[in-house]
Amino acid sequence: MSGRWHAGEEAVVVGHSGPKIDGMARITGQALFVDDLRLPRMVHAKFLRSPFPHAWIRSIDLSAALALPGVVGSMVGEEIPRKYGAIPVCQDETALAIGKVRYVGEPVVCIAAEDEETALRACRLVRVEYEPLPTILSIDEALDPARPAIHHDSRKPSNVLRRVSQDYGDVEKGFAEADLIVEESYDYPGSTHVPLESHGALAVWEADGRLKLWTSTQNPHYVHRDIARVLGLEAAQVRLIKPAVGAGYGGKCDPFCTELCASYLAKKLGRPVKIILDREEVFYAHRGRHPVRMWLKMGFRNDGSITAIDFKAQADGGAYSSYGVVTSYYLGVFMTLPYRLQNYRFESQRLYTNKPPCGPKRGHGAIQPRFALELHLEKAAQLLKIPADELRLRNIVAPDTETCNGLKVGSVGMEECIRAVVKSSGYAEKKGKLGPGRGIGIAASAYMCGALHPTYQNELFHSGVMIKVDRSGDVCLFSGTADIGQGSIHMLATLCAERLGLRPEQVRVVEGDTSLTPVDLGSYSSRVTFMAGNACVEAADKVRARLFAAAAKKLKVEDAALQAAEGFIFVKSEPTQKISFVDAVWLAEEAGPLVEAGGYTPPKIGNRFRRQSVGPSPAYSFTAQVAEVEVDEETGIIRVERIWVAHDCGRALNRTIVEGQLEGCVYMGVGEALYEEQAYRKGGILRAPSILEYKIPTLHETPEIHSIIVESHEEGGPFGAKEAGEGPQLSTVPAIAAALQDATGIWLRDPPFTPEKILKALERHRAPLS
Amino acid sequence: MSSESILSLRVNGQPFRRLVPAERSLLDFLREDLGLTGSKHGCDVGDCGACTVLVEGQPRLACITLAVEMEGASITTIEGIGGPEGPHPVQKHFDQQVASQCGYCTPGIVLVLVALLRDDPQPSESRIREVLGSNICRCTGYTKILAAARAAVGAA
């Protein structure tokens, strides 16, 4: 199990369980989130938002609002004319609407006042004259050329943001060789992240003429770059700091109006500006799961092997692109894992509609197709009369192979995952035998560990880590990562401590500060453990080498004879021969300050397919899950009772934290399977923009979750580690759908599986075929 | 404009006397006027529990409670529960089980459990589940929170 980083040595800290170094700060209420910060003379700003899904803005009258006592200033869209966006090739959004609104809830005016209440009251006094336009609220409407283009001012006005079409092997030949062809349509709904902390920003211009911006973000680096560009500043003029973040799940990857308007108004007013979204605004800020309409055709031989996949997906993206271009690729790219496949065709479209923008949500773009593929396998297994677990086992890709679309796979713990959940759940004994209204289902999946390519083209490192140690014994690690609750601070401290022979709590971590910390691309696409972890090990190893050189001189041995553990550097063969960590630092400082840095650049994995630049990753994680459900056939109410989830995360750096990620993923999957939907009323108004109405699962709706860590060794991962934060969510919904089918005989292909849908399907199921 | 009144109360054992506007929520009063930012805004309408504080030892949603209703009351916030040096057993077990991921829900949930254990040091599993059902955590799937709660009961 030992990684290339410590060949021949047993890891001491890596693989431990238990507390995070930053845990107590959160548990005692001391962690500071952006809304907890305040500055002298700070003002508060609020947004006036559009009541129309699609309309021209004819005029804006601010006079009554500005006359309200306590109002300090305001801004409108024209004041920041440059377009922003997460992906440089399709920036199409402005901080505030200019001339036209494209979704209900789009910010139009921003007003600052001495307190929030006054800012809100002032917003209500603004008079905006709108001229409504025909609206586009569905995939079909977006595809209707008779409808107006939502981005009428783009170079090629169209409601299709991106079309992707890929073809590998020979799909027709594959189907010709099939003994069984299964073809179905699926509809996956939109859903939203609902981080408990809303988006917020606090901006101040300092005496040196620079902007300091605290913001609740997952991607400090990308947001930093884009905010500076849009405001017409040099990036070096802006210092972006990520305080404690009350989670994101993908919802805080984009730049937002909060950051742009707080920064702009702070300059305009000469006072610090804080903007915190309220709960309803967070629902409208969205960037959540795309609703996707899918069509899937698969060919199988009688032995269960897959001969071809043909897949089409149409994604309803909302009014702006966000990460939509990436989504259009992610919808197809992971369909070639974890099952062997030679012939694959894929087509997707990502569309504009007059709704809040969709973007990345945990398992970005991969959740929807995975649902279709896994439920498809369940159907095929039944038709082929092969147990569903067995069908999957027969098709697993081998380690160290390349998929037909050019994904280079290293370690594969898929088989162990499937066997683990089958065994611990008693799947084989229970399937089809649980009695009326009870059922069990299985599904599996694969996911990425970071993207090989950044969102803007460059050849530089993706993660940088700097470690500063000084004679006081203080070890301070600087990283541009963004801990949003997933535990990346602890991950970095763990790896550093492991290499320096310390305990994680002896490492201080400064992260997510664009002036202090080396660049890291951010908390997206499950990249942090893999990429920042590697950078961290490299930096720590450089510090270690200097400490060992100094210690070796003192102890009169070769560097290679030394080991570091428990605060000492000692001779491996004679552990009493040792010096303390602090003494070693003192000696090492004779050669100058003990500051070292490491960086991670993904390997230049050539992909045969140039068009496949979005999706490939340096490594892939694997998951299997089994769900057990109970369905009340009278009321249609379904309960997920238990979920067993096994995940191949490579080496588990902290077992408790990995388990927590599995549990969080399953929980979010259960929400999407049974309850949650970002649904709209006729005029593009959200049906359920509150925690209660949106139906976030409480403890009562959450199943018992049994998490099983399957360890593999990923050659390129830090101590062999891969990811755990997103992949485990992929197979939850299809496992539940399969269990529902086992319980009732009905096939539901459009989550969430509400009582209404279940009752209707049961009725159809019982009705004699006419 | 709104009227203001003098409010006298105890927070974390310390007496305070402040002039507060009639419509100020207890949550804003604690956060803005007293600087006790451990209680969080999650929804401001009573749906999530992130703002939970203890009033006379009982959990209360500070976002939908008016500060002026608290005349003469004794309030405990997360800041009054124990710090890293002397954590409450519930906090200790939250730490050990990593029951806090982003931590935004954590102060509220810790307080709910502290109140439960004070009333009933050996609550049944169903009582623990019932009590925790009122707070939203979006990160953990509640699994580690339950484990921490069970461990805290065992330790009590």
Ligand code: FES
């Ligand atoms: S903030 Fe009070 S219940 Fe959500």
Ligand code: FES
């Ligand atoms: S730990 Fe993030 S909401 Fe509970």
